[in-house]
Amino acid sequence: MLNSARNQSPLDERQIEFCRIAWELLTGGQGIPLITDEAQLYASETRFDENRNAVILGANAYPGVGVSANAQLSMLTCLAHELAHAERFRMGFRRPFTQPDMLLDEAETSLHASFFTLELSETDRIHLVEDARDRLNLYLELKYAERGSVYES
Numbered sequence: 001m002l003n004s005a006r007n008q009s010p011l012d013e014r015q016i017e018f019c020r021i022a023w024e025l026l027t028g029g030q031g032i033p034l035i036t037d038e039a040q041l042y043a044s045e046t047r048f049d050e051n052r053n054a055v056i057l058g059a060n061a062y063p064g065v066g067v068s069a070n071a072q073l074s075m076l077t078c079l080a081h082e083l084a085h086a087e088r089f090r091m092g093f094r095r096p097f098t099q100p101d102m103l104l105d106e107a108e109t110s111l112h113a114s115f116f117t118l119e120l121s122e123t124d125r126i127h128l129v130e131d132a133r134d135r136l137n138l139y140l141e142l143k144y145a146e147r148g149s150v151y152e153s
Contacts, residue, residue, distance in 0.1 A: 005066020008043040008059055016040075019057055022076045026119055032086045046078055048085035050095070055082040069130030077113070077124040084113035100142040107135040
């Protein structure tokens with residue numbers, strides 16, 4: 001996830017336990033581990049690790065002070081985004097790890113997570129769609145900058 005003004009403070013045991021409960025709610029026993037070893041580290045990042053087929057919990061699982069859609073994603077929504085990475089991996093998607101294509105993958109993942117309608121509130125779903133929009137806009141900015149102008153057909 002983008003770390004744009006998301007929480008950077010180490011998580012305490014109570015916050016980590018809330019994340020475990022939220023993960024159980026989201027995964028419903030799918031067997032995708034939530035590894036919490038890094039959650040108490042400053043500025044650690046929540047992410048899906050393809051090699052371990054696990055989500056690593058980081059300090060940024062919780063929202064921060066930023067005004068971007070990404071900064072406002074709730075903890076549950078952040079975990080839903082990472083679960084969407086895991087589901088997409090299981091379906092055969094292989095993520096790009098270079099820009100700007102990484103932004104497309106992140107946008108698609110946020111849209112995928114927005115369909116977790118039983119677990120997420122309408123506000124959470126809207127924040128995920130806004131996050132996708134922001135990532136798509138940044139993708140286009142980078143692509144336009146590469147070309148030096150707007151794309152033509």
